[in-house]
Amino acid sequence: MTTQSVHLQITIPLVVLEKLESIAKASHRTLDEVVAESVDAVVPSRIVGLPADLFGELLGMMRYSDVALQSALQPVISLVEDRRLRELTRISKDSDLTEPEAEEQKRLLIKSQHSIIRRAQALAILKERGYSAFQQEDFEDKVELG
Numbered sequence: 601m602t603t604q605s606v607h608l609q610i611t612i613p614l615v616v617l618e619k620l621e622s623i624a625k626a627s628h629r630t631l632d633e634v635v636a637e638s639v640d641a642v643v644p645s646r647i648v649g650l651p652a653d654l655f656g657e658l659l660g661m662m663r664y665s666d667v668a669l670q671s672a673l674q675p676v677i678s679l680v681e682d683r684r685l686r687e688l689t690r691i692s693k694d695s696d697l698t699e700p701e702a703e704e705q706k707r708l709l710i711k712s713q714h715s716i717i718r719r720a721q722a723l724a725i726l727k728e729r730g731y732s733a734f735q736q737e738d739f740e741d742k743v744e745l746g
Contacts, residue, residue: 619730638728654714658721666729672722676715681708 624634661672677685685708688701697705 641724641728650717654717658717661718661721661725664722664725666726666731669722669726669729673719673726676718677708677712681711684708685712 620631620634620638623629623638624631627634629637661669664672675682685705688697688705688708691697691701692705
C-alpha cells in the first residue's frame with residue numbers, strides 16, 4: 601500500500617524546527633518522517649461515531665498549555681459515577697436492567713469512554729512536547745476493593 605504525499609510549505613517557530621531536527625537526527629529518520637509521525641500521533645483521526653463536539657475538543661487540546669493538558673489527565677467521570685457504572689454493568693450480567701437503569705448505564709459509559717479518549721489525547725500531546733515520565737498513580741483507577 602502506497603501513501604500519497606504532497607509538498608507543503610509552512611512556517612513554524614525556530615525552536616520547534618530545532619526540536620524536530622534533533623529528533624530526526626537521533627532517530628535516523630528524515631525531518632519529513634518526524635513531522636508526519638508527530639502530526640499523526642497528536643491529531644486524532646475522525647473516528648466513526650465520535651461526536652463532532654468531542655472531536656473538536658480533541659483538536660482544540662493541541663492549543664492547551666502544558667498545565668491544562670496535565671489537568672486533562674484527570675478523569676472526568678467521578679468516583680461515584682464510576683462505581684455506579686460498575687454496579688449497573690454487574691447487574692446487567694445477571695438480569696435485564698430497567699429502562700432508566702439502561703439509560704443511566706449508557707450515559708455513564710459514554711462519559712467514561714470520552715474521559716479515556718480525552719486523557720489519551722492529553723498524554724499524546726504531552727509526550728510530543730517532550731514529557732516522558734508520569735507517575736503510575738496518575739492513571740490508576742482509585743476504586744476501593746472489597
